[in-house]
Amino acid sequence: MSRATIAPDRRAEVAPAGRTGPRERARLSGDGLAGYLFLSPWIIGIVLLTLGPMVTSLYLSFTDYDLFNAPTWIGLENYQRMFTDARWLRSVQVTAIYVALAVPIKLAAALAVAMLLNSKRAGQGFYRAAFYGPSLIGGSVGVAIVWKMMFSDDSVVDQVLLKFGIDTGGWAGNPDFSLMMLVLLATWQLGAPMVIFLAGLKQVPRELYEAAEVDGAGRARRFWSITLPMISPVLFFNLLLETINAFQVFTSAYVVGGPNGQPAGSTLFYTIYLFDRGFGDYRMGYASAMAWMLLLGVGLVTVFLFRTARGWVFYSGDSGDKR
Amino acid sequence: MGALKRFRVLATSMVALLAVACGGGGGGGDETQAGPATLRFSWWGNAERAELMQKAIDLFQSKNPEIKVTPSFQEFEAYWQKMATETAGGNAPDVLQMDFAYIREYSERNALYDLKKQEGKNLELGDLLTGLKGAGEIDGKLYGVPTGGNTWGYIYDPALFAQAGVEEPKEGWTWDDYRDAMKTIAEKTGVSGGGNYVGSYYNLELQLRQEGGLLYTEDGKLGFDKARLKEFMEEGKALADGKTVLPIEKGVQIKPAFALEQKLVAGDLGWDNFMSRYAKSNPGLKLGPVPTDKAGTSGQYLKPSMLLSVSQKTEHPAAAAKLVSFMVNDPEVGKIFGANRGLPPTNAQRAAAQLEGPLAAVAAYEDALKDKFGKTPPAPPKGAGTLEQAFIRITEELQYGRITPDQAVDQFFTEAEETLGS
Structure with missing residues (x-):
């Protein structure tokens, strides 16, 4: 807008004939217009593909909608029904357990690998790529199928465990282990948080370690007192991202457990149940309500994490006595 | 020059495109006259x-x-x-x-x-x-x-029947014969006698039809009561607990393959045309009569x-x-x-x-049954697909020992009420 007023001559050149007032003309002219044009793919995208469907879904969540007939308004019924729906409660439970297991295990593994790779040794580039690799393919259907086969009766995992005298049978068919199998699949894809941890570790000043060493601090002490506090912003960032991601796990769970969350409902994730209700049972209103509940739940967890972050995340520039 | 002009061209063409996309409109004319x-x-x-x-x-x-x-x-x-x-x-x-x-x-x-x-x-x-x-x-x-068309039949491996010294199924064998055969085969050969018996509600349908009933009534209600379902669930539970049929954890793991395909069971009730699929890896299979407690009434239909x-x-x-x-x-x-x-x-x-081959066997099977087929039931009510899934899910939990037959029955009826009621 301001640019347009600087160049009145150009505005005159393209001003359309007609009733448009001067303000209108200014908006549509020259650079302003070009700006909007360049923005338009994003604006169209967000309005048509994100905002539109979101508003629709919010409306549908208060209706009984079976995809074929027009939705009928039923108020909060969908939301109320969830709390007496045994499968909904199960899906919340499964998802909560998964998040509580997968996120810490994956972050711990990513941090451990990042620390191993944060030293100057030959072939670092190769190892970094090798550890990042699974993140590129891990979310695919193919890998999930292979994963399920690896954890079936008499397959690799079963046989290796038997060598150590542990007889669990195939994890894929055992409701007590099937979720753990998916936790391991997530952990295997530790590439993204690992790279971020690595960047964080590089930022920790060497002098701190040297000083600590002079004072006689051991490895563990250095880790707890220097590394962790220094990378806490990165840790927090990873924690947020991974938590939000973990709530939305779908592909691998669908391949392993199908719409029923086999075996015996042990992999009935929230997203799987949502999908099954919407596209399997054609209860789109209920599925929409579930989607909004998920958003609410993830939002609450995120707020909670931000609250706790005040106690343990230190940004450089914070002085110690502020704590 | 004018960005605006370009914008107008763009806008016009987009409107045109939308018009094309939404267009179409009614065909009109005679519905029975086929044109281009x-x-x-x-x-x-x-x-x-x-x-x-x-x-x-x-x-x-x-x-x-x-x-x-x-x-x-x-x-x-x-x-x-x-x-x-x-x-x-x-x-x-x-x-x-x-x-x-x-x-x-x-x-x-x-x-x-x-x-x-x-x-x-x-x-x-x-x-x-x-x-x-x-x-x-x-x-x-x-x-x-x-x-x-296809029909619910009994597909089995005669070699395993012979190995266990069990007589091959013949016209008029009863459900007790069927269970005894599965049990003996499982004990003597180490191969499971049958597949996921309780997980298929077509097995229940077959029994109901033999008793003169239906899985779904004409007006779209369940054709059985809680007591009847409980009987079926308990029977299935006993078969699973006795290791007569394929353990459920095995069945879950081999999905989407079938037990007969992988030679994990000696026989199973199922759609007869699946023979062609099983026969690719298990060519010795045969089709036999389904068990029935009412001689002459097989309950099968096309x-x-x-x-x-x-x-x-x-x-x-x-x-x-x-x-x-x-x-x-x-x-x-x-x-x-x-x-x-x-x-x-x-x-x-x-x-x-x-x-040819197994398919000829299926055709011969259906031909032989042609005059005995019962009336094809009315199309299942709206939501039947959902209920079939529920049946699979609930019986799975039953076989894992997570729920009792009573709970299984209650769960199914609750879901049926929700699904068929609305």
Whole structure:
């Protein structure tokens, strides 16, 4: 807008004939217009593909909608029904357990690998790529199928465990282990948080370690007192991202457990149940309500994490006595 | 110059595009007069079926040069997700493959065209096998034409029966004989006697029909009470606990393969046309009579394995009906498909199909049963697909020992009430 007023001559050149007032003309002219044009793919995208469907879904969540007939308004019924729906409660439970297991295990593994790779040794580039690799393919259907086969009766995992005298049978068919199998699949894809941890570790000043060493601090002490506090912003960032991601796990769970969350409902994730209700049972209103509940739940967890972050995340520039 | 001018051009062309996309409009005119048309045709299946389908479509187009067919396919589950969204979006294909479990659901939702209007004009139905005639009819309207039929039968491996010293099933064997046979085989050979017996509600249907009942009544209610279901659940639980049938954790792991395919069981009740699939890896299999406690009443019927329906919103009902008619009547098509869609639905196609090996066995099996088949039940109520899934899910938990038979019965009835009630 301001640019347009600087160049009145150009505005005159393209001003359309007609009733448009001067303000209108200014908006549509020259650079302003070009700006909007360049923005338009994003604006169209967000309005048509994100905002539109979101508003629709919010409306549908208060209706009984079976995809074929027009939705009928039923108020909060969908939301109320969830709390007496045994499968909904199960899906919340499964998802909560998964998040509580997968996120810490994956972050711990990513941090451990990042620390191993944060030293100057030959072939670092190769190892970094090798550890990042699974993140590129891990979310695919193919890998999930292979994963399920690896954890079936008499397959690799079963046989290796038997060598150590542990007889669990195939994890894929055992409701007590099937979720753990998916936790391991997530952990295997530790590439993204690992790279971020690595960047964080590089930022920790060497002098701190040297000083600590002079004072006689051991490895563990250095880790707890220097590394962790220094990378806490990165840790927090990873924690947020991974938590939000973990709530939305779908592909691998669908391949392993199908719409029923086999075996015996042990992999009935929230997203799987949502999908099954919407596209399997054609209860789109209920599925929409579930989607909004998920958003609410993830939002609450995120707020909670931000609250706790005040106690343990230190940004450089914070002085110690502020704590 | 003018960015605005460019913008106007862009806007105009976009409006034009939208107009084209939303356009179309009513076909109008005589519904039975087939003119030039392009039909969208969707089905579920795999690459193998797609190849056969393409051959049949090519043949249809060469005989009806004014009609063009554009096909698309998905596997079963994805197919129904796509159909649901396309139908909801008013964008359903002209001709679509239909499952018996969904036909009422789609017709009640006004998604299907009444083919009665085309019968005798563009659609020939006279040659359909007795059990399949009228199978796609609901409340006097014709919403689908079967393209294949199959029946619930007993498929078994005679070698394992011999190894265990158990007599092969013969006409008139009872449910007790059946359970004893499974038990003896499991004990003597180490191979499970049967598959997921309690997980299939078609086993329950078979028993109900033998007792003179139905799985779903004419008015779309459950055809059995809690006590009857409990009996079935307890029976299934006993078979699972006694390790007579394949352990559920094994069945879950081999999915989507079948136990008979992997030689994990000595026999199983199931759709007879699956023989062709099992026989690829397990060629010694045979088809036998189903157990019954009422001699002479097997409870079996000819079920449409799949149907073809025409979308309510099609602009070319006459051309669509022609395609459907061609798919069920043309002998060449019967030859192309063999038993891929179930056994061919019409006498002409069955004669042309030249079935060999295991498929010939299936055809002979159905032929022998022809006069004993009971009446094909009414199309299952809306939500039957959901309930079948619930049955699978609940019986799985039962076999894992997570719930008791009583809880299983209660869960199923709760879900049935929710699903059928609304």
